[in-house]
Amino acid sequence: MSILETLAFLTSLIGVILGVLGPRVTWPWWIAGSCLYAVLFFQSAYYASAALQFIFIAGGIWGWFGWGPNGAKPKKSATKERLLLLVALLGSSLLLWPVLTNIGAASSAIESFGFVGSVIAQLLMVWQRYEAWPLWFVVDAAYTYQYFKGELYLTGVLYTIFTAIAIWGWIRWGKESTASNKKV
Template sequence: MFSIINEFAVTVLFTILGYQVTILEFAAVIASLIGVWLGTTGKQIMWPWWGLSSALYGWLFLSYSLYASAAVQVIFIIAAIWGWFGWGPKGATSKNLSWLGRLVILGSGIIAWLAITPLLVSLGAAAALPDAFGLVFSVIAQVLMVLEYRENWMLWFVVDALYVALYWSQDLKFTSLLYVLFTAIAIRGWVNWRKLTREAIPA
C-alpha cells in the first residue's frame, strides 16, 4: 500500500519546459483550483474540494521540507469541516471587520510570525521566514473565511503573492504558477463577497 502511495507522489505525469509535474502535484493543483474558485462564490460545496486539495498539498510540501506549508494544510482540513457545517446549505453571507478588528488581527499576525520563524529554523525548514509568514496569515485568512468575513480575500491576495515566489524558489514551479492564478482569484473573491455583503444588508 505504501509503495503505491509513494509511486503516486513521485511518478511524473508530464513535463513542461523541462519541469516534471508529478501525479500528486497535478492532482493537488486541480483540486485547489476548483476549491478556490468555488470559494469566491460563497457556496458550501467549496469545502470538500478545499479539504481534498489540502490533504494532497500537505503530502507534497512534506516531501519538500516546507514544514509550515504542510502544517497549515492540516488546519485547512479542520477548517473545511468547520466551514461545511458552519456555512450550511445557504453558503456564506459575508460581513466586514471593523478597522480596530483589522489592526488587532494584523498586529497579532506579525507577532505570531516572528515567534514561529525561529522554531522553523531550528527544525531545518526550507525558507523559514516566508514559510512562517504564509503559515500565520493563511490560518488567519482561513478563519476569517469560515466566519464569513470578506477581509479573508485581502489576506489571501498577500499570502498567495508571497507563495508565488516561495514555491518557485523551491522548484515547485507548477504550484507557483497556480498561486499566480490564486492571486488573481483573490481579487474576484473580494469583489464577489462585497456583493454578498451588500445583499445581506436589509433594505
C-alpha cells in the same frame, strides 16, 4: 511535476474558485486539495506549509457546518477586529520564524508569514468575513515566490492563479458584504 502535484493543483483550484462563489460544496474540494498538498509539502521540506494543510482540513470541516446549506453570507469586520488580526499576524509570524529556521524549513520567513496569514485567512473564510480575500491576496503572492524558488513550478502557477482569484473574491465578497450591511 508529479502526479501528486497535478492532482493537488486541480482539486485546490476547484476549491478556491468555489470559495469565491460561496457554495457549501467548496469545502470537500478544499479538504481533498489540502490532503494532497500536505504530502507534497512535507516531501519538499515546506514543513509549515505541510502542517497548514491540516488546519485547512479542520477549517474545511468547520466551514461545511458554518456556512450551512445556503453557502456564505459575507460581512465586513469592525476596525478594531482588523487591527487585532494585523497585530496577531505580525507578532505570530515573528515568533514562528526562528522555530522554522531551527528545524531546517526550506523558506522560513515566507513560511512563517504564510502559515500565520493562512490560518487567519482560513478563519475569516469560515466566519464569512470579507477581509479573508485581501489577506489571501498577500499570502498567495508571497507563496507564489516561494514555490517558484523551490522549483514547485505547477504549485507556483497555482498560487499565481490564487492571487488573481483573491482579487476576484475581494471584489465579489466586498459587494456582497456591502449589500448585506444595507439590508440590516
